[in-house]
Every structure is written in C-alpha cells, then in structure tokens.
Amino acid sequence: MSRPVLEVSDLSIAFGGLRAVDQVTFAAERHRITTVIGPNGAGKSTLFNMISGALKPLSGTVLIDGVDMTGAAPERLKGAGLSRSFQITNLFFELTVAENLRLAAQVLEPAKRALLPIRCSTRAQAKTQAMLERFELTHKRDELAGNLSHGDQRRLEIAVCLASEPKILLLDEPTQGMSHQDTADTAKLVRSLTQDVSVLLIEHDIGLVMELSDHVVVMHQGRKLAEGPPAAVRADPQVQAAYFGHA
Amino acid sequence: MLDRLTLSMRASHVLAALLVVAALVLAVVGSAIGDTFYLRLATEALIFAGLALSVDLLLGYSGALSLGQALYFGIGAYTSALVLMKVPSFWLAMGAAAGMTFVCAIIGGLIANRVRGVYFALITFGLAQVVAKVVYNIRDLGASDGMIGIPVIDIGIGPFSVSAGNPVGFFLVVLVIIMALYAATAYLLDTPFGRVLTALKANEKRVPFLGYSVWRARMVCYLAAALIAGLSGALYPMLRGFVSPELMFFMTSGNAVISVILGGVGTLVGALYGSVFLVIIKSVIGSWTDHYLIIIGLLFMAGVLFMPKGLIGFVRPHVERMIAPRHLRETRAPEQDAPLKAEEVKP
Numbered sequence: 001m002s003r004p005v006l007e008v009s010d011l012s013i014a015f016g017g018l019r020a021v022d023q024v025t026f027a028a029e030r031h032r033i034t035t036v037i038g039p040n041g042a043g044k045s046t047l048f049n050m051i052s053g054a055l056k057p058l059s060g061t062v063l064i065d066g067v068d069m070t071g072a073a074p075e076r077l078k079g080a081g082l083s084r085s086f087q088i089t090n091l092f093f094e095l096t097v098a099e100n101l102r103l104a105a106q107v108l109e110p111a112k113r114a115l116l117p118i119r120c121s122t123r124a125q126a127k128t129q130a131m132l133e134r135f136e137l138t139h140k141r142d143e144l145a146g147n148l149s150h151g152d153q154r155r156l157e158i159a160v161c162l163a164s165e166p167k168i169l170l171l172d173e174p175t176q177g178m179s180h181q182d183t184a185d186t187a188k189l190v191r192s193l194t195q196d197v198s199v200l201l202i203e204h205d206i207g208l209v210m211e212l213s214d215h216v217v218v219m220h221q222g223r224k225l226a227e228g229p230p231a232a233v234r235a236d237p238q239v240q241a242a243y244f245g246h247a
Numbered sequence: 248m249l250d251r252l253t254l255s256m257r258a259s260h261v262l263a264a265l266l267v268v269a270a271l272v273l274a275v276v277g278s279a280i281g282d283t284f285y286l287r288l289a290t291e292a293l294i295f296a297g298l299a300l301s302v303d304l305l306l307g308y309s310g311a312l313s314l315g316q317a318l319y320f321g322i323g324a325y326t327s328a329l330v331l332m333k334v335p336s337f338w339l340a341m342g343a344a345a346g347m348t349f350v351c352a353i354i355g356g357l358i359a360n361r362v363r364g365v366y367f368a369l370i371t372f373g374l375a376q377v378v379a380k381v382v383y384n385i386r387d388l389g390a391s392d393g394m395i396g397i398p399v400i401d402i403g404i405g406p407f408s409v410s411a412g413n414p415v416g417f418f419l420v421v422l423v424i425i426m427a428l429y430a431a432t433a434y435l436l437d438t439p440f441g442r443v444l445t446a447l448k449a450n451e452k453r454v455p456f457l458g459y460s461v462w463r464a465r466m467v468c469y470l471a472a473a474l475i476a477g478l479s480g481a482l483y484p485m486l487r488g489f490v491s492p493e494l495m496f497f498m499t500s501g502n503a504v505i506s507v508i509l510g511g512v513g514t515l516v517g518a519l520y521g522s523v524f525l526v527i528i529k530s531v532i533g534s535w536t537d538h539y540l541i542i543i544g545l546l547f548m549a550g551v552l553f554m555p556k557g558l559i560g561f562v563r564p565h566v567e568r569m570i571a572p573r574h575l576r577e578t579r580a581p582e583q584d585a586p587l588k589a590e591e592v593k594p
Binding site: 052053073074075078079083084086090091092093094095096098099102103104106107109113114115116117118121124142160164 | 253438440446449452458
C-alpha cells in the first residue's frame with residue numbers, strides 16, 4: 001500500500017492554558033474519505049486550521065505526500081496539493097460563478113502566464129468549464145456567487161477547492177445548513193470525488209458519516225478518542241459514552 | 248470567455264476613447280483660436296488624472312485606500328525637476344523619476360503593506376506627511392519655496408520635437424502618456440495577476456487558500472500604483488516650471504481620492520473623468536470665489552449620497568448593456584437594480 005497522502009503526528013496547539021488540540025495523530029489514505037467527528041468544541045476545526053496553515057501548531061508535524069509542511073503558509077500548502085473549504089461559505093460573492101472557479105484554477109497555469117492577458121490562460125479556462133459541467137453550474141456561470149442559493153454556494157465552494165487539482169481536499173462541514181435532498185446530493189458528490197482526490201471531512205451528520213467514511217477519527221476535548229472503520233468506531237463504548245451520550 | 252470584468256473594462260475603454268476624442272477636439276479648437284489658458288488647465292487636469300489613476304488601482308481593485316499617494320507624485324516631480332535642471336532631457340527625466348519612485352515605493356511598500364484597511368490608510372498618510380515635511384525643510388530642495396526656474400524643454404519623439412512650452416504640443420504629449428498609463432493599468436488588470444487583485448478586494452482572507460501570496464500581490468499592486476503616480480508627477484515641472492512641497496501634501500492626495508470617488512471607484516476611466524471634472528470645477532468656481540473648497544466639499548457629499556458609484560459607475564452599466572453579448576446582457580440587467588435578489592426556486 002502506498003504512503004498515506006496526509007500524515008499528522010502529535011499535533012498540538014494551546015489557546016491560553018487550554019489545550020485545544022492535544023497530540024493528535026492520524027493518517028489519511030489515498031482516494032479514501034477520512035472523517036473527523038466529535039462533539040462541539042472537540043477541536044475539529046482547530047485541527048483543520050492547523051493542517052491547512054491557518055494556525056501554526058505548537059508541536060507535532062504535518063506531512064503531505066511525505067513532505068513536511070508543518071506550519072507552512074496556506075499558499076505554500078496549496079502548492080503541496082492541499083485544498084480546503086470552510087464551514088461558513090467563503091467565496092468571492094462579488095464575482096461570478098465562473099470567475100470564482102477560474103481564480104482557483106489559475107494556479108494550474110505556468111507562472112509566466114500571470115502577466116499575459118487572461119484569455120491566454122487556456123488551462124484555467126478548460127478547468128473552469130469542466131468544473132461548471134461536473135458540478136452542474138453551467139447555466140449559472142455568469143451569476144454572482146452571492147446571488148446563488150445556499151446549496152449552490154456550498155457546491156461551488158467544493159468546486160472551487162477542487163479546481164486547483166489538489167491531492168487532498170479538506171471539507172469543513174460541506175452539508176452545513178443544507179436541506180435533506182441537498183445533503184444526499186452532496187454525499188453522492190463527495191463520494192465521487194475520491195476518484196481524483198483524498199478527502200478529509202468534518203461532519204456532524206452521523207448518519208452521513210457512517211455511510212460515507214472509509215475511516216473515522218473521533219475527537220473529544222482536544223484528544224483523539226478512537227479511530228477505525230465506521231462500524232468499529234460506532235461500537236466502541238468509549239465513543240458512545242463521549243459522543244453519542246447514551247452508552 | 249467573456250466575463251464581467253472584461254466587459255466592464257471594455258465599457259471603460261469606450262468612455263476613455265470618448266475622453267480622448269474630447270481632448271483632441273479641445274486641442275484642435277484651442278490651437279485654432281490660439282488659446283493657452285484652457286489647454287494648460289486641461290494638461291494639468293490630465294497630470295492629476297494620472298495620480299487619481301494610481302489611487303484607483305489601489306482602492307478600486309485591490310481595495311487598499313491610500314491617503315498619501317501624492318508622496319510618489321511628489322517624488323516623481325522633484326526627481327524630474329532635479330534632472331531637468333542639470334540635463335534638459337525629457338526621457339532621462341521620466342526614466343529617473345520612474346527609477347526613484349520605484350526604489351522609494353519598495354521602502355514605502357514594505358512599511359505600509361504590513362497592515363491593511365484603516366491602518367494602511369493611516370500609514371500611507373503618515374509616510375507622505377513625513378517625507379513632505381522633510382522636503383519642506385531641505386534647503387537644497389528649495390525648502391518651503393520649492394524649486395523654480397526649471398527650463399522649458401524640447402521633447403524629442405523620434406524625428407519630431409515638441410516644446411513643453413507649446414500648449415497644444417505638450418497637451419498632446421501628456422495625453423499620450425496618461426492614456427498609455429491607463430492602457431497599461433487596464434492590461435495589468437486583465438491578466439491572471441489582475442484577477443488576484445480583484446479577489447483581494449472581494450475576500451482577502453480566502454486568497455491564500457487559493458494558493459496566492461496576499462503580500463506579494465499587494466506589493467506588486469503598490470509598486471505599480473507608485474510608478475503611475477511618479478510618472479505623472481514627473482510631467483508636472485515640465486508644465487509649471489516649478490515644484491513645491493505642496494505636491495506631496497495631503498491636499499494633493501485627498502484631491503486624488505475625491506477625483507476617484509466622484510468619477511467612480513474601480514472603473515479606472517472614472518479616475519480620469521473625476522480628475523478632469525475636479526480641476527474644471529476648481530478653476531471655474533475659483534474664478535468666482537476664494538471659498539471654492541466649500542462648494543467642492545458640498546459637491547463631494549452630494550456625489551457620495553446620490554451617485555455612490557460615481558459618474559462613471561452611473562454611466563458605465565448603460566454602456567455595458569450596449570456592448571454586451573446577449574448571454575451576459577440578460578444576466579446583468581436585473582442585478583444592477585436588485586443586488587439582493589431573492590433566491591431562485593430550485594427545480
């Protein structure tokens with residue numbers, strides 16, 4: 001088996017005296033969906049922020065594709081093949097759907113094209129078109145991202161993350177605030193992503209987690225409580241006590 | 248793929264072409280009736296339009312408000328003046344002004360780009376005030392009087408030569424240079440790098456997660472804006488024959504910001520129109536009363552209240568609609584009037 005695309009070891013951070021994330025270790029295998037779950041305040045988003053460069057960890061290491069990227073700036077992590085979405089939709093609302101996508105796809109262009117007219121960025125154009133089609137946003141390409149429905153915005157957010165052809169995609173609650181139907185569609189979408197990328201997910205919808213994940217990491221009060229295949233994690237009495245609350 | 252920025256840029260180009268036509272008409276009429284006053288006034292308006300253009304590049308595209316852009320205008324003007332006193336060469340003066348502005352902007356940019364928002368505005372303001380006060384107190388630079396007696400030069404363009412003292416000739420030279428600066432800025436914004444700038448304005452926090460260095464983009468934008476201001480400033484002593492520390496004062500920076508807001512933030516061509524408008528108003532009202540600043544202040548307030556997108560921001564959507572291909576025309580029309588459109592019903 002090839003080396004995991006993302007290896008996190010002993011990652012810790014403290015805010016004041018509080019150890020928000022305490023020595024967390026796990027790995028995300030290629031073309032699999034790894035999900036981090038845990039009650040509110042367990043440190044999931046903080047963990048995400050450290051892996052994606054938004055926060056510098058106090059100690060521990062983050063390896064992407066075997067390369068040490070601990071504490072690297074987000075733009076460098078992007079180069080290493082890591083892409084992330086946000087829990088609260090974080091798009092360029094004043095730009096159109098197509099512009100949002102192209103902005104993300106532009107990193108695929110060779111650097112020398114950065115100062116040529118944008119129509120020369122053919123690779124970014126093609127990628128934008130492909131993403132519009134894949135995410136069924138073609139008919140909305142010229143709409144402002146801020147005018148889209150919530151479900152479309154969440155989908156666009158995933159498309160934007162994917163447009164740069166990352167190796168690993170971090171999705172922070174992609175179904176947050178979605179209707180039942182949209183959640184089901186998104187689950188299908190996330191499952192289809194594994195053809196191209198590895199996915200690290202934060203998700204609250206337990207049903208979805210169990211159905212979607214290949215590997216589950218359970219966090220509780222900043223620490224890793226358990227990890228394993230969904231069924232095994234669900235059966236773990238410790239997890240049931242901490243997370244499901246009715247052991 | 249034609250997108251909104253490309254489309255609105257094209258609309259700006261139409262309006263810029265209109266401005267050039269108006270300028271050419273003025274040049275023809277002016278030279279026919281032997282006018283000097285209006286041609287020199289228009290030249291001055293164009294020079295300050297260059298400064299406004301640099302403010303709009305920063306404010307309208309990367310979202311950074313500079314309250315001290317006159318610093319680079321002044322550095323360009325002083326460098327040009329110093330060169331012209333020694334060697335009366337137009338191209339040397341322009342080159343030296345560009346080089347000097349660039350070096351100063353690297354230093355200024357390293358300081359100002361450590362912060363953003365209001366703090367960026369305050370740092371740029373402070374930098375300009377500090378340098379202006381220093382210049383104000385250096386005797387070799389003429390101190391508070393500035394430097395006078397800058398020779399009238401001949402500008403060699405290939406086989407031709409135009410005297411800076413010739414109102415029509417110099418007006419046309421300035422027109423070409425300012426429009427070239429406009430074209431260069433428009434070109435920059437139509438590149439992938441330019442799109443990163445617009446992304447900075449829209450949502451700066453997201454930009455690093457797309458893989459772009461925010462610092463680098465802001466720095467390049469700052470340098471480009473400084474160069475535009477410096478090159479415009481370099482033209483000033485050729486027109487007026489003197490430079491003074493006032494060129495770096497807040498009044499100059501503030502006028503550029505007012506020009507941009509009156510003309511329309513983020514339209515580029517609005518900076519040019521705004522500046523021309525402001526210079527004309529100042530001159531016309533100034534000939535009636537010394538208290539013209541009151542009227543300009545009132546005009547500014549009225550503009551912000553009733554025409555928040557500025558003169559060009561108001562006119563340009565109409566131009567866009569005229570030149571837009573059909574698929575963009577349909578989606579553009581409603582959002583102009585209703586930015587908070589209700590969510591569409593999903594099928």
